[in-house]
Amino acid sequence: MNWEQLLSLKRFGDTHKRLRKEQDEIRLGFEVDYDRIIFSSAFRSLQDKTQVIPLSKTDFVHTRLTHSLEVSVVGRSLGRIAGKKLLEKHPHLQEVHGYRFNDFGAIVAAAALAHDIGNPPFGHSGEKAIGEYFATGNGQQYQSLVSEKEWQDIIDFEGNANGFKLLTETREGVDGGLRLSYATLGAFMKYPKESLPKKPTNHISDKKFGFFQSEKDSFQEVANELGLIQTREGKDISFSRHPLTYLVEAADDICYTIIDFEDGINLGLISEDYALEYLIKLVKDSINTKKYNSLKYKEDRLSYLRALAINTLIQDAIEVFISNEEAILEGTFAVSLLDKSKYKAQISDIISLSVEKIYQSQEVVEKEIAGYKIISDILDVYITALVREKAEKASNYDALMLRTLPEFYSRTDISIYQILLNSCCYVASLSDSAAVHIHNKIMGKQL
Numbered sequence: 001m002n003w004e005q006l007l008s009l010k011r012f013g014d015t016h017k018r019l020r021k022e023q024d025e026i027r028l029g030f031e032v033d034y035d036r037i038i039f040s041s042a043f044r045s046l047q048d049k050t051q052v053i054p055l056s057k058t059d060f061v062h063t064r065l066t067h068s069l070e071v072s073v074v075g076r077s078l079g080r081i082a083g084k085k086l087l088e089k090h091p092h093l094q095e096v097h098g099y100r101f102n103d104f105g106a107i108v109a110a111a112a113l114a115h116d117i118g119n120p121p122f123g124h125s126g127e128k129a130i131g132e133y134f135a136t137g138n139g140q141q142y143q144s145l146v147s148e149k150e151w152q153d154i155i156d157f158e159g160n161a162n163g164f165k166l167l168t169e170t171r172e173g174v175d176g177g178l179r180l181s182y183a184t185l186g187a188f189m190k191y192p193k194e195s196l197p198k199k200p201t202n203h204i205s206d207k208k209f210g211f212f213q214s215e216k217d218s219f220q221e222v223a224n225e226l227g228l229i230q231t232r233e234g235k236d237i238s239f240s241r242h243p244l245t246y247l248v249e250a251a252d253d254i255c256y257t258i259i260d261f262e263d264g265i266n267l268g269l270i271s272e273d274y275a276l277e278y279l280i281k282l283v284k285d286s287i288n289t290k291k292y293n294s295l296k297y298k299e300d301r302l303s304y305l306r307a308l309a310i311n312t313l314i315q316d317a318i319e320v321f322i323s324n325e326e327a328i329l330e331g332t333f334a335v336s337l338l339d340k341s342k343y344k345a346q347i348s349d350i351i352s353l354s355v356e357k358i359y360q361s362q363e364v365v366e367k368e369i370a371g372y373k374i375i376s377d378i379l380d381v382y383i384t385a386l387v388r389e390k391a392e393k394a395s396n397y398d399a400l401m402l403r404t405l406p407e408f409y410s411r412t413d414i415s416i417y418q419i420l421l422n423s424c425c426y427v428a429s430l431s432d433s434a435a436v437h438i439h440n441k442i443m444g445k446q447l
Contacts, residue, residue: 012176021098048431079108118163122371186242193238240331
């Protein structure tokens, strides 16, 4: 892979290249990507989607929206620092093509802003709830009506693939979705492969999948334009990662490691003394002990340690990225940047404590159970109505339910696979509160 091709400003529908040296510095194309994402309705719904605690009533617990903004800020720093070092190594990128270090920051910031845009309500359990409706629930009846890969798309419903769909999906009169630059789309794609074959290698890009069958052509167009290395040929499609994806992933890893941990402390799920000891181990080389001891309040101590921890991990991730640039460009770097971190032991300790005290806490488990029931019931009602409508067997109740669906999701002049996937994507588009509200109506609990 080469950086000039990887930094493509091309968008869906373009018939020619967009050259960096011809860009308006006031309104750079990569920055336009950020604006388009932040003004999209899909991004707006993240304000009421779970990051850690579903349906939390406290005002300091992170939602998907605040998490995405924070990941974007960290990603921008990672991109800018890496960009500066890359331009020093490859001066022709600036001297001949006009790229600046801010370009790298803008690409990573935009991709990081969108990294959770396809996630359903109720956190990662929402993805599992959608998949299990088909794998073990009433949705099993539709398996014979779709292909093997289409079925895998649905039973392993993946927020990353749904995100790519949201960013690129053509609707009537709207070609190419948000029409983001291919560089940003490339950086967004953590898992550049189909749902099958499932986890065939130990490479991190094979951990999950990144596009549904409905977006296969769009994905291949982006991958080919960027010059991503094809890692499978024939009927099974997969590519190497865009190098900047590693920075997007690092930004996410840094934020959820440190900030989810902070939420757990603020919620009282992790004792302050115990938690601060973990954070101090991570920043022991940079902490100003005198300053730290002068901080009277818990929130100030946490804020100080959080800032130090994030900066420590940013600098470490950059070091790993630059020292492994060649392997990354060859597609052979098989782990995340934080997996190579010199602070891996400290990171693992923090994540282990978060899993035990936060992600598996009684409050989270109880609300995830409710989320399973809510998502299953909504899928059941709408899919039943849509499939019956397609077969011209809809009941009056089915017709009433279809009138509550947004027009795009109520179409039945499409394949069964598209109906099932659209229903999944509709549920995934709902905020936590909206899902509860719709479920209450379906159950007759709210007029």
